[in-house]
Amino acid sequence: MSLNTLRYYFREAATSIVRNSWLSIASVGTIIISLLILGGSLLLVLNVRHITSTVESSLEITVFLADGLEQEHLDRLEEEIKFVPGVARVQFVTKEQALEELKESFGERADVLSGLEEDNPLPNSYRVKTREARMVPDAAQQLAELDGVEQVRYGQGVVEKLLALTHWVRIWGTVLLVVLGAAAVFLIATTIRMSVFARRREIGIMKMLGATNLFVRMPFMLEGMIIGLVGGLVAVLIINFGYLSLLNKVIITLPFIQLVDDPVTLYRVLGGMLGLGFGIGAAGSAISLHRFLRV
Amino acid sequence: MIQLYNVSKIYANGVKALNDINLHIRKGEFVFLVGPSGAGKSTLTKLICREELPSRGQVMINGRNVVRMKNREVPYLRRKIGMVFQDFRLIPGKTVFENVAFALEITGASTKEIKRVVPTVLRMVGLEKKADMLPAHLSGGEQQRTAVARAIVNNPVLILADEPTGNLDPETSWELMKLFLDINRRGTTILMATHAWDIVDAMKKRVVAMSHGLIVRDEESGGYGYES
Numbered sequence: 001m002s003l004n005t006l007r008y009y010f011r012e013a014a015t016s017i018v019r020n021s022w023l024s025i026a027s028v029g030t031i032i033i034s035l036l037i038l039g040g041s042l043l044l045v046l047n048v049r050h051i052t053s054t055v056e057s058s059l060e061i062t063v064f065l066a067d068g069l070e071q072e073h074l075d076r077l078e079e080e081i082k083f084v085p086g087v088a089r090v091q092f093v094t095k096e097q098a099l100e101e102l103k104e105s106f107g108e109r110a111d112v113l114s115g116l117e118e119d120n121p122l123p124n125s126y127r128v129k130t131r132e133a134r135m136v137p138d139a140a141q142q143l144a145e146l147d148g149v150e151q152v153r154y155g156q157g158v159v160e161k162l163l164a165l166t167h168w169v170r171i172w173g174t175v176l177l178v179v180l181g182a183a184a185v186f187l188i189a190t191t192i193r194m195s196v197f198a199r200r201r202e203i204g205i206m207k208m209l210g211a212t213n214l215f216v217r218m219p220f221m222l223e224g225m226i227i228g229l230v231g232g233l234v235a236v237l238i239i240n241f242g243y244l245s246l247l248n249k250v251i252i253t254l255p256f257i258q259l260v261d262d263p264v265t266l267y268r269v270l271g272g273m274l275g276l277g278f279g280i281g282a283a284g285s286a287i288s289l290h291r292f293l294r295v
Numbered sequence: 296m297i298q299l300y301n302v303s304k305i306y307a308n309g310v311k312a313l314n315d316i317n318l319h320i321r322k323g324e325f326v327f328l329v330g331p332s333g334a335g336k337s338t339l340t341k342l343i344c345r346e347e348l349p350s351r352g353q354v355m356i357n358g359r360n361v362v363r364m365k366n367r368e369v370p371y372l373r374r375k376i377g378m379v380f381q382d383f384r385l386i387p388g389k390t391v392f393e394n395v396a397f398a399l400e401i402t403g404a405s406t407k408e409i410k411r412v413v414p415t416v417l418r419m420v421g422l423e424k425k426a427d428m429l430p431a432h433l434s435g436g437e438q439q440r441t442a443v444a445r446a447i448v449n450n451p452v453l454i455l456a457d458e459p460t461g462n463l464d465p466e467t468s469w470e471l472m473k474l475f476l477d478i479n480r481r482g483t484t485i486l487m488a489t490h491a492w493d494i495v496d497a498m499k500k501r502v503v504a505m506s507h508g509l510i511v512r513d514e515e516s517g518g519y520g521y522e523s
């Protein structure tokens with residue numbers, strides 16, 4: 001294929017896109033929306049998975065103890081905790097350690113806590129981990145009934161709620177993506193059909209002059225691919241900059257939340273979006289040419 | 296060069312356009328195809344460039360069987376055949392130069408080759424000064440010369456012309472006919488369907504007369520015949 005042929009393909013594709021500018025814009029817009037939904041849901045699901053895995057690993061039950069328990073009582077209590085169903089690990093945390101950790105979590109503002117060492121208000125505690133997140137509620141209830149236990153605390157259902165959220169995001173994201181993706185394919189097919197119609201005389205002349213099927217079809221294929229790529233590119237830019245600014249905001253305002261910020265994962269999401277945009281464009285063209293341009 | 300053996304064509308609507316035609320055309324011949332409207336002249340040219348397939352019989356060009364040819368080979372057959380029609384079939388948005396260049400672009404020719412070949416061909420048909428004009432700004436004769444230039448730019452072995460002077464006045468028709476004669480003298484075979492009886496009579500070329508899908512007369516250096 002000569003350079004001139006390649007130039008011809010692109011020139012003709014561009015001419016068609018401009019000639020059908022309204023339909024082209026509608027197609028690009030639909031692709032952008034479908035890809036935004038894809039990118040948005042993907043990032044949401046990835047983040048929730050990321051957050052729940054970090055929450056889950058630190059998901060533990062804190063068992064606050066009454067003050068002034070004897071060592072013997074403590075030893076017995078630890079044995080009893082280990083026998084509660086679902087419990088995987090037990091760790092004793094002294095009130096001094098607890099204060100230290102609290103200070104760490106306050107970071108630079110730890111000085112508000114200074115002076116508490118003399119009269120530490122924090123109780124001694126046991127940190128209990130369960131084998132699975134769903135075992136937490138039952139275990140916590142049993143732990144609360146043990147002798148010497150003042151209070152029991154755990155991340156009340158946060159994990160479950162987050163996981164339920166991703167479940168729905170996945171389902172509705174997929175449904176929306178399929179519906180809008182199909183709409184985008186249909187719109188592109190219509191655009192290409194209009195282009196073929198506008199050029200039907202020219203196509204007849206091309207065939208008379210001995211143009212191959214590839215030569216006749218290529219500009220129309222390219223037209224759909226370009227529309228798909230443009231839509232993909234715009235969606236990728238929106239998601240990229242939108243997500244980066246979200247990351248920056250979250251780092252400042254919610255420093256304890258860990259969002260997905262690993263570049264490889266992000267590039268994969270963006271690459272997938274671009275690829276899907278291209279695929280939608282190519283599919284729309286192919287369907288239209290198959291149906292309306294039998295050469 | 297062209298051989299039709301027992302060719303019949305029945306269209307999907309049942310019209311019998313050709314009825315058991317046998318025709319042989321040698322390389323370098325100039326053949327007029329005459330006959331009343333509906334005689335089957337256009338159908339015959341369409342079978343040769345494989346725009347239509349015969350219902351029966353075989354069509355050979357340069358020893359190649361056109362009927363048995365695979366679809367993907369058809370473009371390469373058509374590049375060897377220059378076609379000229381009554382309605383010119385130029386692309387309105389392209390200039391004279393671009394219209395002629397298009398036939399080369401389709402074959403994957405380079406820009407360099409196009410710039411070398413197209414001006415030569417335009418000079419041959421006398422349109423070198425109108426290269427940058429759009430078809431709409433040309434006279435009918437000039438438009439048809441553009442179409443002829445496009446038909447010959449790929450060095451075809453055969454030119455199929457279906458009533459090429461049908462839209463032209465007598466004087467312009469004669470000029471165009473001289474151009475075809477010129478092209479024929481350079482060795483290109485020409486098969487031309489026409490109603491221009493005065494030209495056919497004057498040119499003293501082979502005349503194949505058709506009527507109702509049959510060849511009714513085939514004469515070397517014949518005349519138009521059925522009216523005069």
Ligand SMILES: Nc1ncnc2c1ncn2[C@@H]1O[C@H](COP(=O)(O)OP(=O)(O)O)[C@@H](O)[C@H]1O
Nearest residue numbers: 306308310312331332333334335336337338339
């Ligand atoms: N595509 C077609 N479908 C059906 N009938 C056709 C078609 N093309 C031509 N015909 C019929 O075939 C006959 C021969 O037509 P044609 O070859 O165009 O004759 P001519 O060119 O000599 O006027 C006519 O009766 C015409 O109506």
Ligand SMILES: [Mg+2]
Nearest residue numbers: 336337338457
């Ligand atoms: Mg005809």
